[in-house]
Amino acid sequence: MSEKKKKKKDSQLLIRINGEERDQFVSLCDELDTSAAREIRKFIKTFIREHHNNDDDLT
Template sequence: MTGKDHKRFNKKNSQLVLRLDRDERDAFVTLCKELDTSAAREIRRFIRSFMKENSRT
């Protein structure tokens, strides 16, 4: 699989909409930037970790 094919295969195709306080959101995004990461990456990491820790299989 070429790099292009790999990117197309792993493309995200769903969204999760969250409502949160603007100040909290801004502080989170700022902290992510300071840590050289993205808010989306950290939220995905949290979701995967949460699912793994709470899996009932």
């Protein structure tokens, strides 16, 4: 078993954004061979780490 324990993705976050920005973001993610969801999850994890740097439970 790997050292990092994967947490089950069991929630959704619905946001409203400008359609043109959404399309540009999704296109750029495609060009970079990643997904929009992956990049948003990465942003959220980084944001949490930066603002709660004492929490050991964050992966």
